[in-house]
Structure formats: structure tokens, C-alpha cells
Amino acid sequence: MLSGIPLFPEQASTLAPKVDNLYFFVTAVTAFFALLVVVLVTIFAIKYRDRTGEKVGSPIHGSIPLEIGWTIIPFFVAMVIFAWSTIVFFHIVRAPDQALEIYSTGKRWMWRFQHLEGQSEINELHVPLGLPVKVVFTSEDVLHSLYIPAFRVKADAIPGRYSSIWFTPTKAGEHHLFCAEYCGTKHSGMIGKVVVMEPNDYQAWLSGGDLSMSARGEQLFQQLGCVSCHLNNGSGRGPSLAGKYGTQETLANGTTVAVDDRYIRESILTPQMKLVVGYQPLMPTFQGLVNEEGVMSLIEYIKSLPSTGRPAATTQAGAAVQGAAPALAPADGGPR
Amino acid sequence: MTTTVLRRVNYLNVKYGVASWLLTKDHKRIGILYLIVVAIAFLLGGIFAAAVRIELTTPQGDFVSADTYNALFTMHGVAMVFFVLIPAVPAILGNFAMPLMIGAKDVAFPKINLLSWYVFVIGFVFTLAAMVLGGVDTGWTFYTPYSSVYSSSHVLLTGIGVFIAGFSSILTGLNFAVTIHRMRAPGMTWFRLPLFVWALYATALVQILGTPVIAITILMLAVERGLGFGIFDPRLGGDPVLFQHLFWFYSHPAVYIMILPPMGVISEVIACFSRKSVFGYSFVAFSSLAIAVFGFLVWAHHLFVAGISPYSAMIFSFLSFAVAIPSAVKTFNWTATLYRGAIWWRAPILWVFGFLGLFLIGGLTGLFLASLGLDVHLHDTYFVVAHFHYIMVGGAIMGFFAGLHYWWPKMTGKMFSNSMATLAALLVFVGFNLTFFPQFILGYLGMPRRYHVYSPEFQVLNVLSSAGASILGVGYTLVACYLLHSLWKGEAAGANPWRATGLEWKTESPPIPENFAETPIVNEGAYEYSKREVKVA
């Protein structure tokens, strides 16, 4: 235990060095100011010490140039930090286009991860080395926060909404995964590990899974009776969902809305909120009938529907990812 | 020897008996009343902290259960923030010293002043009740929906306690603002005011504008929890993050309620013990106001990873850097004040030295957190815990102690032991750094806060931290001991033991009930040490 006190966290993602460089810079700048003040205070305190308490200090009242100087200089220094840190932040926030998506839900007190190909796991997250991965997640109950220190990423999981983090792992092996937002009794037990594997191992590991996410979504689509209204040829009571994902939908109130994860989730859980133009408010709510993971599977299924009108075969969806993944830039897929 | 000897009448001995204290309208006595309650709360908060530190000496959860641990840090935070640090300097030292410093007989509304103490005590009693009945486990931040739906602890009771205590803070702020506007002695112009008074004025602004918002926020939480009204409930389409916005709209400015008054104390003490006017008086004065106003513009820096828009995060990050500037101005001015002073090393200024170093580290690490790119990693880790303890314990509590030592002779008429006070300041300084410096490292390593069990590799640093906390505890206990001791055995202090300027030193120690025999007339600035030579000679 005493063999080595860890002083610095592992750098295991492409983001980590960026964050760390910023950290060193800010440390250096602040250390400079801290030392400046501490050294001056020490020198003055000793040099001008008066043991009698009888003397009086020099009648100095201030100096405008000094005041201006120590207002402006810290301000500019602060702006440099601000600019740099904001650049890093937007890098952290903006996932690259081609990132591999993994869905997750947090609930007290565990993390469930759902790979598109069907593998699902609890408190463990397997990801391929060198490929950008985006984890999209929500919470089923209270706030949680998905935190992987070695990757320097974190985001709160919020009930009713999707959050995401992305990273490109650069070190194979296991890393901590923590819940960083206080969530009750076993908050400190809501931990796990991220296992970074060679892409080939990852593929092998993936194939051990059962139904892919979109296949599961397809099952739900049947079971919940969505098919009865959403026919792919558009002749059903509800609009055809084929090829809908990523398009703009015109609503009954005249506005348009992007068909994305959030919108589909809303359509399933609160269908009356936004009505598609030309359709009646017939769709029942599925609140309570389908859990967050089911919703994610449905979304994944709807995403997989090509605009030709024929549902994509389960295997195809998996293959698409497998095909795409190795094609990605292994080191850093992020924009800039 | 009863009646014939002329007894010096002061505010302490003018009347005896519990009733004379509980019904007093004298600001000085009310200050003492606050001191008693706050000391109890500090002891309580300290005990909770001790339990937290004991638990964290091992990575397993072997000292207390998870639920108990959660209740412990929550109650620690609630006690320390709402019942120690927010009232500490304004309500104790401010109440005692401010009317004296401006040459008033009392605050503008003495009855309201007493009322606000009662309100404070009632709030404290509610919170205590919650603690006794099993505690509350939401974290001092009460985030929904955990607090509104899922927690099975005494959220309502604690919420009511904090709600009520909030009104005490509002009333104090209101009272002080009016007092400073309307009760100054003749000749006491704004730019002759001691900087402590400026700081209290800025604090009052924050109390007035911010505290009502936390009150209504807690009320909404209570209604949601108690009556089932949905306001932040995601199941109805409500937004839990809205709660965080409203909470921090108050609670960030509230950190300036905690630090501005100690900053005022620092200005007083530094001027007195270096026998000089504070360097750049008006810049220090206005930086207090600037902190109070800008402090309202940065709250969402607590929400950088909580799901706010990144563009909005950018604005709040920028503003957080901006709010650091007035603090920088203050720090540099204090440093410059020491230059060519005649520095008399007495206990109060030793605490000030401690403040300067620790506040500096706390404030500068605030810059790390205000940096978006770093906060993603640092948020809700021990780095944050270390940051705010450096400011709140290292800064604000040190500042409070500086002030307590500075005005103690005035409050009690007694001197404490300078050597003991020196030792205590040293112990606290060393213990403090040992406790909280390792937490910066822990934080960057990624140890999340509010963790009952943690990963074994973090143990060594945690043990160091707990060891430091023990030293810290000894330091604080020592302070309590020699201050209490001075009450019985301390030498009489005399009217002006520190040979300070300032109206409060022109009256007796302890002061007479109406503060001044004659309303003083002021004709010079606050820190005219250089003129004094000529006069005293």
C-alpha cells in the first residue's frame, strides 16, 4: 500500500493529455501568483516587523498605476485560461460524427450498458482501443453522473433526457468508472470498470451477445403493437417511420422538429405533445409500458429503418458498425 | 461592598439574568447570543466532520453504514454553511462591532435584530430535530428528484430549518443596510467608513437579493415533497436542473456572504497591526461591491456538467473568471499594505497571515474549477472539496478567528494569552494544510466526493487528511480553551489594547450599553495611523 502514493491519474484517452496540459498551465500560472503573494507577505512581515508595537507605518495610501496594473494583468491571464479551457471543453463536448454508439442507463445503483450489437453489461463497459466511442445515457430515477477519470470525461445522467460523453481510448486495460453525482445510499457503490480492448478482441467479445439492440427494438415494436399503426408503406393510422430518423418533421402547429433520439423518445412517452401534421392524436402513451432501455432499443430500431421501406435485417445493422469501425481514424477522431 | 462603590456600567453587567439576555435589544448582546449558537453549531459540524474523516481512514465502509455516512456529510455541510459560516462574521462580529464602528447607538431596528436571532434559533432547532431524528441525506445541495421523491430521510424538517434560518439572514442584511445608510455618526462619510463596514454593506446586498430565492426554492421543494405538487418533477415534464439553477442563484452569492465579511475583518486587522492605512482604500471598498454584484452572475459554474447548454456554460465560465478579479485586487492591496508597515506580530495578524495563504490557494483553485475544460474532470471530486475548504475553513474561518481575537478584548474586556493564540494559529495552519492539500491530489486522481467507500489506492492520501484533521481539531479546541479561560483569568484589556484607530476603540471595553457617552463626531478617515503620532506623541 505504501509502496507508491499515486499522484497523477493515468492518461487513457485522447482527451486526457489535452486536459492535463491545460491543468499544468493553470497550475503554473496560479503557482506563480501564489508564490508572488506568499513571498512578498513573508518578506514584508519579517522585514517590517516591529516588536514594540509603538511605531507607525509609512503614510502610503495607494497608487493608481499599481491598482490598474493588478486589475488588468490578472484579467488578461484569466482570459488566456478561459480561452484555452473553452477550446478544450468544446472538444470534450462535441463527439465526432462517426463515433461508435453505446447506450446506457443509470439507476440506483448500477450502470447498464447496451451495445448496439446486443451485448449488454452491468457496471462494466467494454470498448475498443483507438476508436471514438460515444455513450448516450439517461437515468431511470435520480441524477447520476457517468465519470471515467482516466478519460477525463463526465456528464450527469438526468431522468427524462439524454446526455452523452465521448472518448477515444488510448490505453488497453481496465479503468475506473464512477458515479459522480450523489444518488443516495450506495452512491459510492455505483462504480464499475471500463475495459479497453484491442478492436479485434472487442469484435470477438461483441459476438458473444444475444439480440442486437435494433433487433430487440424490432421485437418491442411488434409486442407493443407499434406495427399496427406504423406501417412502412405509410398506409397505417400513424406515419411511416422508415427513413424518418435524421429528417425534419412538420408538426400540426406548423413548426418543424428534428427527428432525433429525444423526439422519438417524446413521441413514445408523450405522443400528444407534438403531433405530426395530417395525423390524428391517436397514438397512446407508452409511459410505464416500456422502460428507458426499451425506448433506446426502439430508437435504435427506428434508426435502422432505411427509407426504402423495408426494415433492415438484424445482422445488417451489426455488420454496418463492424464495417465502419475499423475505417475510423484510430487515434483521434474528433473535429480538430 | 455593594452599592457604594461606583460600578463601571457596561453592556454585560448593566443587567443580569437570563431574561435580560433573551429580551435584549442591544446589538452587542445579540452578537454574543449569536456567538453561543454558532459555537454550538460549529462544534456539531466539527463532530460530523470528525466522523467523516474517521470513516475515510479506510477504503471500506467499516465505521458507519452508508446511510449514516451520507447523513453525516450532509449534516456537516448544512450545519457549517447555514448555521456557522453564513451567520458567523456578519451576525456575531458585525452585530457587535458595526454600530460601534459607525458611531451609532444601535442598529436601525433593534427589535428586528433580536427577532432575527430568534428566527435563527428556531431554524436551528428544526434542523437539530431533523438531525436527532435520524438526519438528512441529500447533500447540502438538496438536488431534486432525490430530495423531492427518493430520499427517505428528514428532508422536509431540514428544509424548513434552512428556510427559517434564511429569514434571519435576510433580516440581518436588511437591518445592516439601513443602519449603514441611516445611522452613521456625524462626519462619518462613506469614504471614512472602515472597510469592514463596506464589506458588511456588500454582504447585506447579497443577503437581501439572494436569500429570498433560496427560500422560495426550498418552499417549492417542500411543496413537491410534502404535497406532491410537481414543479421539478421530470415525470410531468419538469426540469430537475431548474432546481439547481435556482439553488445556485442563491448559493453561489452565498459563498460571498461567507467570504466578504471575513475579508472586511482582514482589512481592519491588517491596517491595525501594520499601523498603516489600507493600501488603495477605495479599491478595496469597491471591490467588495463588485464581488457582491458580479457574484450574482456566475452561479451556473456549478452546473457545467449538469446538462446546461455549452454556450451558456461558456458565458458563466467567463463571468466566473471576471469575479475573481476583484478578489485579486483585494489580495494585492493587502499585500501592499504590509509594505513599509510597522508590523506588530500579535495573535490577530497571525490568523490573517494564515488567511492570506489559504484563501489564495482556495481562490486560485477556484480558477481551475471555473475553467470549463478542467471542471468536466474535476466536478464532484475531492478537488472541489479541497477548493471550498481552503476558502471556507482556511479563508473564512481563519478570518473569523482573526476578527474574534481582534475584538475579543472589546467584547469581554479581557485579554487572552497571546502565546496560546500563536500556538493555536500555527496548529490550525499546519493541520489545515495536511487535511486538505492531499484532497487536491485525490481530486485530480478522480476520487469522487460523497463516497463512503473508495478505491484502495486512494487510502494513503486519505489517511494523511484524517491525521491533519486531528491536528486541526486540537487547534480549534485550544482556541475554545484559552478564550474561555480568559473570561475568568484574563487581564483587563483597557479601552484600546491594540492601539487601533476606529470608533469602537474610543469607548470602554466592554462598551457601555449605549456605546458612546456622547455621539462621536468624525473628522478623519478610518486608518489615520500616520496622524496619530503627532497627536499622541
Next chain:
Amino acid sequence: MSGHISPKTTYYAIFGSLMVLTATTVTAAFINLGSLNFPVALGIAILKATLVILFFMHLKYSSRLTKLICGTAFFFLVILFGLTLSDYLSRGWAAAPGGTAGAGTQVTVGPPAETAEEPAGEPQAAPEP
């Protein structure tokens, strides 16, 4: 002690204006002004409040300090509203290249829709069966 004493007629006149404004705002409520509904209603309310503050509460005749305090209240109210909404209203911009937004951000929950027509014949107060 010399407070300003307004003639009674001032008070009656203010009362009259307030009544007229109330009538206006009620009337406006029955006319669909589209996206102007809210600004108009709010504008009239602000006007009414201003009248009350200036004349009934004598702010017009009060010291500069009092005026400053009154202004401060509304200034900080605007800060509360404005900066909070700066978050909510800019969430929609967050869309990253990948479609959904990144770390710590969500796609907005609320619809930006300003004008909307509901199906006609909305029942008043649906009675409980």
C-alpha cells in the same frame, strides 16, 4: 415629517387609468395576436405596476436612494430570468456533428414553438365523471 401629499384627484386619475388598462388587457386576451400575446399582456402589466409604484407608492416623490433600490430589485430579477433562460434557450444550438449533443448537454426538452393552433372546440373545465 413632510411626505409628499398628492391631491385626491391624482389618485382617482391613476385608479381610472388602471381600470382602463385592465379592460384593455382583458380585451387583448380575446384577440389572438400570435407571438405578441405575451409581450402585450406583460407590457400592460408593467405599465400598471409602474403607475402603482410611481403614484400610489410615491416613488415619484421619493429619494434617489429609494428609486435606486426599486430599480435594483427589477435589475436582479432580470438577471435571474435572463441568465437562466440563456441556458435553456441556447440548448437547442448544442447539436453536435453527431446529431445529439455531447458531454453534459442535452438536446432541449421543450419545443420552441411560439404559435400553435389547437384543434378547435376545446372543452372548458372537463368535469370529473
Next chain:
Amino acid sequence: MPNGLVAHADPHARGHAHHPALQHHFQTLGQQHEAATLGMWIFLVTEVMFFGGLLMAYLLYRVWYPEAWSEGSLELDIVLGGVNTVVLIASSLTMALGVRAAQTGAQRATVRWLLLTMSLGLTFLVIKFFEYKHKWDLNHIPGANFRFEGPHAPQVELFLSLYFGLTGLHALHMVVGFCLLAVIAWMAHRRRFTPEWYTPVELSGLYWHFVDIVWIFLFPLLYLVDRARHFG
């Protein structure tokens, strides 16, 4: 400076003819009055911020759920709300006239105006009570028993939560104001006020007008603003 020996250094003790209302720590009645009005205005600032928190919630959800807000506001009775608006503004008028009467030393008139103000306030509360009762009967109180038919039921529940929050808090302020006026009216009846000193009347007037202003905003925000979506 042996001032510790001076037992009582109160200027009041020096035999000047001081107004009985002058408190010992003030120099003059003017200073006392200024302090009191300043305190009241500052108190009103805290009240503004207090309502501000709730209004922020209102504002956000209105931006998010305009349809639900529209549906919700149709549930409110515009006639009762309108009548109450008139009643409350009228009470502000009578209050202002009451303060004026106190200023001019018309003591009987002061009492009369205050009583009139109180009865208008009471009218408001009674009407509000019936509005609440109606909601209760319809199970429109948010919480476990909430029932609402309509496409935006959950968000309408949010609306009604805020409706009850805002109007409830406002009603509470009315009750407090009512009690305050009762005390002031009693004091006026006992002829405690003079043209030199009528601070309590003025302060309760400020408070009463503030409560009126809150309603001036609540009425359009809750009852009116989204109604028009349902018309042409």
C-alpha cells in the same frame, strides 16, 4: 474618558420635548422615519426576489409547454379573476387615500379608508376561496388526486402547481396584509398618528400596494395570456 460611569446617556433623558414615538437610538423623528421607509423598500426587494423564483419556473415551463399553458389558463375563471383584479386595484386606491388622510391628519377618515381597504381585501380572499374550492371539486389540485383529461395533462399539472404556488403565496400575503391593516386601523382609531408621524400607515400602504402589484402580474400571466391561442 470616564464615560463608563455615565449611567444613562440618553438624549431623551435631557428633558427635550420629544415625540413619544421617537425610539432611543435615533436622533430625530425624521431619521427614524427615513430608516423605516428604507427598511420597508428593502423588504419589498426581498419580496420581489421571493416571487421571482416561482416566476422563473413559470417562465421556463411556459416557454417549453405553450399548449399546456394555454389549456391550463382556460381552466381558470376569467370573470372571477377579473373581478378580483378590480377589487384589488380599488383597495390600492382606498389604501392610498388612507395614507393621504393620515398625512393630512384626518384621523377619522384614515380609519374609514383602512376599514374599506380591509373589506376589499377580504372580498378578494373570499372570491379566491371559491375559485380554489371549485378546483378542489374538480380534482384539479396537483398531487396524488389530480385528474385532468387532455393531451397535455402532466404539463397542465405543472401549470396548476405554479398557479397554486403563485396565487397561494399571494393570498398568504393578503392575509398578512389584512392583519397588519387591522392593527394599523386600531392604532389610527386610538389617534396614534399625526401629520408628524404616520410611518406605520405609510409602510403598510407600501406593503399593500406591493401585494396589489403582484396580482397585477399574476392575473394576465395566469388567467389571460395564453387564452387567445384558442381564438381566431
